[in-house]
Amino acid sequence: MKLRKILLYKAELLASLWSSKMELPLLSLSFFLLCMFFAAPSCGTYYTPPSVPRLTDLVPNVSIDQYFAKIFGGANIQLMSNGSSLNLTLNKLSGAGLVSRNKYHYGFFSASIKLPSGFTSGVVVAFYLSNADVYTHSHDEIDIELLGHDKRKDWVIQTNMYANGSVKTGREEKFYLWFDPSVKYHDYTIIWNKYHTVFLVDNVPIRELRNSEAFYPSKPMSVFVTIWDGSEWATHGGKYPVDYKYAPYVASFEEMEINGSISPPIATVPSSSKTNVSSPDTVEGPEFIKLSQQQIDAMDWARRKLMFYSYCKDTSRYKVLPPECK
Numbered sequence: 001m002k003l004r005k006i007l008l009y010k011a012e013l014l015a016s017l018w019s020s021k022m023e024l025p026l027l028s029l030s031f032f033l034l035c036m037f038f039a040a041p042s043c044g045t046y047y048t049p050p051s052v053p054r055l056t057d058l059v060p061n062v063s064i065d066q067y068f069a070k071i072f073g074g075a076n077i078q079l080m081s082n083g084s085s086l087n088l089t090l091n092k093l094s095g096a097g098l099v100s101r102n103k104y105h106y107g108f109f110s111a112s113i114k115l116p117s118g119f120t121s122g123v124v125v126a127f128y129l130s131n132a133d134v135y136t137h138s139h140d141e142i143d144i145e146l147l148g149h150d151k152r153k154d155w156v157i158q159t160n161m162y163a164n165g166s167v168k169t170g171r172e173e174k175f176y177l178w179f180d181p182s183v184k185y186h187d188y189t190i191i192w193n194k195y196h197t198v199f200l201v202d203n204v205p206i207r208e209l210r211n212s213e214a215f216y217p218s219k220p221m222s223v224f225v226t227i228w229d230g231s232e233w234a235t236h237g238g239k240y241p242v243d244y245k246y247a248p249y250v251a252s253f254e255e256m257e258i259n260g261s262i263s264p265p266i267a268t269v270p271s272s273s274k275t276n277v278s279s280p281d282t283v284e285g286p287e288f289i290k291l292s293q294q295q296i297d298a299m300d301w302a303r304r305k306l307m308f309y310s311y312c313k314d315t316s317r318y319k320v321l322p323p324e325c326k
Contacts, residue, residue: 107260
């Protein structure tokens, strides 16, 4: 009865708007109707997530300028607050990116990010692990890619993995966020150890892949932080490219956290750093090797409410589903 009253109210409101002959284009009116009746997160409706342990509180921040080096777009990289915060800019000339000075074999990797606002189709902000620079044809990769929106004003988070030479087809899953990521900073986190890989947003797990011999990243990787033009594929399969009349696009980073096993050490982190980068606790501590029931329930919530694409359901790409899907 309550639902019926709500739907009746919405129908009456829509009829009122129509009868007033407001100059709404038919497409806008249709979208308005969709938003009213289905209240999906893609229509600007946001949710309060379940309560979860704050794993990011257990790992100290690192100095960005001490832990990272510039790899492209130097003029579009702005370090601030004595190296503890960062702006990366995408404009007509270039995107921008940093790479960690060390490679890591397992660890905890997190960044607090505020995304560009406005029309951001084709813009990709990425925080990820990769060793493609060393293993050209057999690289590993663990990706968090934040994909800009079209006129619906939705940022999308895409998670992906490549492992042990399986580089032709990714393992993508896509989610809407339960907040506007351009208003303030939010935490995006990767846990990678010999037990599992977990993707988290504001400490809420959204995806877990358990270790298997057949498919699991096994080689040391660098950490990358980038913003770039993904017009060819990022927004609705490349349907909406970057429109540079809205540039520059600025992604802001702070509270970077890296705590893992350096293997092999290719750079020396200054001794003044407060972080013990080889601490085994973050790699194999009880909080990091297994999800609690509270975290499992939160992950189920995120996947049920916000996930809209999973490779495990894409039979056009996978005639035979990968073994982890079963």
